[in-house]
Every structure is written in C-alpha cells, then in structure tokens.
Amino acid sequence: MGLLGGLLVAMMLVEIFFAFLLPRRVRRDPAIVRAMFSYAWLPWRRLARLLPARAADTMLGIYGPFGLLLNLVLWVAGMMVGFACLHWALGSHLGPAGRAVDFGNDLYFSAATMTTDGPAGLAAHTTSARLLQVVDSGAGLAVLAIVIGYLPSLYQAFSRREATVSQLDARAGSPPSAGRLVIRTVGRDGWPAVNHYLGSWEPWVAELMETHLAYPVLAYFRSQHVNQNWLAAICSILDACAFTIAAAPAGSAHAARFTFAIARHAVADLSHSFHVDPAPPASDRLPLEDLRALLGELEAIGVAPAQPLEVISERMARMRSIYEPYVSALAARLELSLPPWLAPESPTDNWRTTEWH
Secondary structure, three states: OHHHHHHHHHHHHHHHHHHHHOOOOOOOOOHHHHHHHHHHHHHHHHHHOOOOHHHHHHHHHHHHHHHHHHHHHHHHHHHHHHHHHHHHHOOOEOOHHHOEOOHHHHHHHHHHHHHOOOOOOOOOOOHHHHHHHHHHHHHHHHHHHHHHHHHHHHHHHHHHHHHHHHHHHHHHOOOOOHHHHHHHHHHHHOHHHHHHHHHOOHHHHHHHHHHHHHOHHHHHOOOOOOOOOHHHHHHHHHHHHHHHHHHOOOOOOHHHHHHHHHHHHHHHHHHHHOOOOOOOOOOOOOOHHHHHHHHHHHHHOOOOOOOOHHHHHHHHHHHHOOOHHHHHHHHHHHOOOOOOOOOOOOOOOHHHOOOOO
16 A cells, blocks of 8 residues: 555656656656646537537637646545555554554644645554654645646646737738738738748747647637637648749748748647547638639739749648648647638628627
C-alpha cells in the first residue's frame, strides 16, 4: 500500500510538472491528461451532435474549461489518495494518543491537510507521520500557487487569439473566406496590400503554435461567434497565402510566403500534438469552377492575376496538398468547421449585425 501511495503521489506531481511548468514538446504529452481529454471528448462530441447547431457549439465550448477543471480535480484527488495510502502504510498514528485509525480517517486527514490547516480530532503523533503531513501540506500549497499562475496565462493567450480572430471578420467575412479576404484587400492598393496584410499574421500564427502546444486545452476553447473559430482563421490565412503566391506577380508575395511557411508548420505540429493522422478533405474545397469564379471577380475590379488559370491551379494544388490534410484532420478531431474558399458577399457578417436594430 505504501509503494502504491508513493507511486500515485509521484505520478500526480510529475503530471502537474509536465502540464504546467515544462514547455511541451510536440510529440510528448502527460499520459493521464492526454487520456482524460481523449476519452472524455469522444462521448461529449457525440452528444453535442444530437443538438441544434448553436446549442451544440455551446456544449462543445464548455468542454475546454470543464476538462481543465476535471484534470485539476483528478490530480488533487490522486495526491490525496496517495498520501492517505502512505499514512496507512506507516500505521495511521493519527488518532488520540497515537492510536491507529481506519483508511477513511487517513483519507480525511490527507485531504484536510492539503486543503486547510488540518483536520479536527486527528493529528500526526510520530515523526514519520508529521513529516508526511508537512509534505502533504506543501504539495497542496504548491499546486494552488501553480494553478493561480497558470490560469491567467491561459486566459490571456485565449484573449489574444480571439482578438485577432475577430479582426478577420471585416476583411474575410463570417465565416472567413480566403477569396473574400483577397478581393476586399486587393481592390484598394493591389497585390502589395494583400501581401502586407498576410505578413501581419505571421506573429499571430507563431504565437498560436507556441501557446497551443504549451496549453493543448486552448484548442478546445471556442470563439464567441458560432461562425468563427481559430482553425478556420488559420486555414483562411493559409488559403489566402497560397492563392497570393500562385497568382500575384513575381516578387510581390514575399511576406505571404513567410506567413504560409509558419502557418503550415503550426498545423503540422498541432496535428502531431493531438495524434491525428493527416487526411485530405472529404470533398474538394476549391473546384476549378470556383477558382475560375474567383479570378473572374478579381478581373471585374481591375486586378488581373499574373498567371493563367492552369498555372495558378497547378501551383495551388501543390501548396494545398501540404496543409489541407492537417487542417482537415484537426477539424474532424476538434469538431470545428473549415471555411469556404469563396463565400458570397453577405450582409450578415458579424461586424454588420448587432442584437439591436
């Protein structure tokens, strides 16, 4: 029993260290945390599919915060049981005058020591029991301090992510569309404007990759609007970068190339982190007819592509093949929708609508 308790306490402390303090590697994740999220997410997702769209999105959005709290409860409960096992193995000298007590009292003593200043009616009487009580209390304080420091960082990262996702609405629509983004941006100052705008997304993509690898639970936190999400945003940026690189005149898409590279890196690493195998979308996201329509809209506003349709289509097919399987796999895993390539102009973009008219 003592060996089991020691192992349980050590496992929980190692889990907390890996989850909160150690920068996460792409292919390494605390086993208990990963298993908890993987197993709990599947029935949660199946239940959400039975609900209407808005209610389903609300339920899926609850999973991130709920899963975070569930993991904290699991870690703390594991340590409580582990310390109770250690007290029991030492003889449970916790009763009056050092008398032995049952395991229920050991568990109560361990939990009360970790969360308060100690239980009434029970006290450690031997040196080993007192030492274990000190370690139990110190572990509780350490976990509390770590959590207090962790949660603000987590929600600050979420807030920064969502602030930038919201900015995409006015240019790319709701849901975002790479074609709409390019048309709205290129119409004023031409291809240099698109290149400059896409270049401004490079820091956001890099920060998203870093924060979502360090805090995987962030991927389950959903946006305030049903028609927006972080994966649709990064996919739209990848789409727009691919189109700009393929269609813009030579030398006018250098910033888009850098953003494309870091964004593709991000979705590939996140796929590895969530242990999903790349898989192409179920249907072609950009049929040739849609690409022809997109080029036609550009020509209608006086912006001609630098290459013919066949060349642009071939270039884009190569670039899409190295990121679409990753975003498609992440979308299926996280129950997020991928954006269309060319959405029609809509009066219902989020920035155009309010609750009051």
